[in-house]
Amino acid sequence: xxxxxxxxxxxxxxxxxPAEFAAACAERVRQRLGDAGGLTDFGVNLMRLPPGNWSSxxxxxxxxxxxxxxxAGELVLVEDGGETVLRAGDCAAFxxxxxxxxxxxxRSQATAIYLEVGSRSPDDVITCSDIDMMSPSSDGxxxxxxxxxx
Amino acid sequence: xxxxxxxxxxxxxxxxxPAEFAAACAERVRQRLGDAGGLTDFGVNLMRLPPGNWSSxxxxxxxxxxxxxxxAGELVLVEDGGETVLRAGDCAAFxxxxxxxxxxxxRSQATAIYLEVGSRSPDDVITCSDIDMMSPSSDGxxxxxxxxxx
Numbered sequence: 001x002x003x004x005x006x007x008x009x010x011x012x013x014x015x016x017x018p019a020e021f022a023a024a025c026a027e028r029v030r031q032r033l034g035d036a037g038g039l040t041d042f043g044v045n046l047m048r049l050p051p052g053n054w055s056s057x058x059x060x061x062x063x064x065x066x067x068x069x070x071x072a073g074e075l076v077l078v079e080d081g082g083e084t085v086l087r088a089g090d091c092a093a094f095x096x097x098x099x100x101x102x103x104x105x106x107r108s109q110a111t112a113i114y115l116e117v118g119s120r121s122p123d124d125v126i127t128c129s130d131i132d133m134m135s136p137s138s139d140g141x142x143x144x145x146x147x148x149x150x
Numbered sequence: 151x152x153x154x155x156x157x158x159x160x161x162x163x164x165x166x167x168p169a170e171f172a173a174a175c176a177e178r179v180r181q182r183l184g185d186a187g188g189l190t191d192f193g194v195n196l197m198r199l200p201p202g203n204w205s206s207x208x209x210x211x212x213x214x215x216x217x218x219x220x221x222a223g224e225l226v227l228v229e230d231g232g233e234t235v236l237r238a239g240d241c242a243a244f245x246x247x248x249x250x251x252x253x254x255x256x257r258s259q260a261t262a263i264y265l266e267v268g269s270r271s272p273d274d275v276i277t278c279s280d281i282d283m284m285s286p287s288s289d290g291x292x293x294x295x296x297x298x299x300x
Contacts, residue, residue: 037243
């Protein structure tokens, strides 16, 4: 059955970030739709981001493209070039290895809902723009930028 | 600027199918959002499918995953297992090489709007389930299943 039963896709709340960086995303809820459908080339997540929460720490990927499509609510996209408001029906793309760190912040009074799509590469490294943190996607560990562990 | 200006993304109407197979998709309109955002690992298309139209000929991919998310309207998903109605907020995934041909038909009175995501592989071959047609994605030609051209 190709249709995905959303009610049976597990919800994962918060992030795996080290404690000092986790609070900003503590109420974020992710459902891994692509995984639920048996896809391996890319991930598709349905995200719910309550007021005050961030989509992630501001970051960029070395070897993975990303795309977001806002389904409901309003978010502020933060990147090197400044801030941009995204509303339902807006979308944004982040090409791999751009070096342009990005994330989204919910400064509204309502939960925002969006889809995020990302490719899968064993070579990918995530680099955070504003904090001393990076992560090799292959093992999901969070490291200082000198390679030492948190 | 990561935000994509939808008003400036070209609209492509219809399909490149041979004439005898094009009518079913003649009013389909596609905007290539991922391409507009400079992404190469996967494509993301915003699709508008008026009443009576099909998303495509029923098909499956040898080397590419696919995902669809219905934003508005109602579509009937047709696959080997039968028919399933999709409404706004529903989604479906089609893992590569499943052999399970699929497409969506708009039997409602309103235009349906959906996102489709697909990976990019130079090895991909599209096989149609109900007609004598295939296509190597690398060159986009439409062929009979014996390899001869239309």
